[in-house]
Amino acid sequence: MAFTPLMIQLEDRKAVIIGGGKVACKRARTLIDTGAQVTIVSPHLTSELHAMAENAEVDWKKKTFQPKDIKDAYIVVIATNNELVNEQVWQSSAKVPLVNVTGQAERGNLQFPGHIKRGRLSIAVSTGGASPKLSARMKEELEQKYNHDYEDYVDFLYTCRQYIKRSRLSSEEKQETLKKLVEEDYMDETKQTSMLEWLKQEEEGGDDHEWTAREAGGRSR
Numbered sequence: 001m002a003f004t005p006l007m008i009q010l011e012d013r014k015a016v017i018i019g020g021g022k023v024a025c026k027r028a029r030t031l032i033d034t035g036a037q038v039t040i041v042s043p044h045l046t047s048e049l050h051a052m053a054e055n056a057e058v059d060w061k062k063k064t065f066q067p068k069d070i071k072d073a074y075i076v077v078i079a080t081n082n083e084l085v086n087e088q089v090w091q092s093s094a095k096v097p098l099v100n101v102t103g104q105a106e107r108g109n110l111q112f113p114g115h116i117k118r119g120r121l122s123i124a125v126s127t128g129g130a131s132p133k134l135s136a137r138m139k140e141e142l143e144q145k146y147n148h149d150y151e152d153y154v155d156f157l158y159t160c161r162q163y164i165k166r167s168r169l170s171s172e173e174k175q176e177t178l179k180k181l182v183e184e185d186y187m188d189e190t191k192q193t194s195m196l197e198w199l200k201q202e203e204e205g206g207d208d209h210e211w212t213a214r215e216a217g218g219r220s221r
């Protein structure tokens with residue numbers, strides 16, 4: 001069955017990762033970065049995971065898997081290098097809402113796509129199991145196209161959108177302004193500044209549409 005692309009809120013949810021190797025480490029990083037409470041169950045950890053445990057970013061249960069380890073888990077990531085153990089975890093996970101089977105991803109109901117983050121911007125790639133290497137290559141291409149400048153730009157778009165939603169502009173003017181923000185080169189800081197000034201004025205009920213949406217950002221002050 002095909003998987004549904006979704007964004008999901010996991011803050012403070014309990015995630016248990018079985019295994020402490022390379023794959024476990026990648027999944028731990030993704031989950032921690034969005035606020036999940038991560039526990040690793042594994043007799044050994046990679047050095048990176050070890051550092052994360054020392055910094056209290058993850059809880060580490062230094063042991064082999066037992067079914068009680070996943071009691072109350074919202075997410076289980078099955079990531080040991082032992083197929084029999086992975087099978088036992090799978091059999092014990094019937095009541096867990098979200099299960100990622102890293103060795104046989106089609107089995108679980110959760111997959112982690114290749115992804116890049118630029119502040120609020122998230123881009124995810126999946127080939128539906130056809131080729132993780134193609135996902136990796138596309139991820140590299142996207143990393144180059146959407147460079148780190150996008151962090152500030154997307155923050156700027158977010159701020160503008162909040163102002164626009166609260167402003168007294170007509171709905172046509174709102175649409176026009178939102179469109180302009182992505183069509184013209186608003187990565188330019190001077191253009192950003194004049195747009196923000198105009199939007200702040202709109203919010204404060206300033207000069208009664210002395211500037212129209214079309215003009216915003218087009219004039220220098």
Ligand SMILES: C[C@@]1(CC(=O)O)c2cc3[nH]c(cc4nc(cc5[nH]c(cc(n2)[C@H]1CCC(=O)O)[C@@](C)(CC(=O)O)[C@@H]5CCC(=O)O)C(CC(=O)O)=C4CCC(=O)O)c(CCC(=O)O)c3CC(=O)O
Pocket residue numbers: 026100101102103104105106110111112113114115125126127128129130131132133135136139
């Ligand atoms: C479902 C998914 C995730 C999930 O587990 O939920 C998944 C699943 C599986 N990957 C496997 C193997 C490999 N994965 C990689 C690499 C990456 N895999 C990634 C994503 C995903 N891999 C998700 C969807 C991908 C999609 O559908 O396109 C990347 C893009 C991102 C990331 O991992 O963060 C990351 C890029 C590197 C980076 O950018 O860091 C390499 C290549 C390498 O390492 O060079 C190999 C070996 C070569 C090969 O097998 O092709 C296996 C078989 C395991 C086995 O044979 O035991 C499974 C299980 C299965 O296919 O069932």
Ligand SMILES: NC(=O)C1=CN([C@@H]2O[C@H](COP(=O)(O)OP(=O)(O)OC[C@H]3O[C@@H](n4cnc5c(N)ncnc54)[C@H](O)[C@@H]3O)[C@@H](O)[C@H]2O)C=CC1
Pocket residue numbers: 018019020021022023024041042043044045046063064065078079080081082085102103132
């Ligand atoms: N989804 C993906 O992107 C990929 C998935 N895989 C799959 O992910 C799995 C793990 O791969 P790696 O992280 O590379 O393995 P690894 O060999 O680096 O780590 C395996 C970990 O499992 C732990 N472990 C072994 N027995 C255990 C037990 N009884 N209880 C708890 N922990 C136990 C080990 O201590 C070790 O920390 C494999 O099944 C592999 O097929 C591999 C590559 C990519």
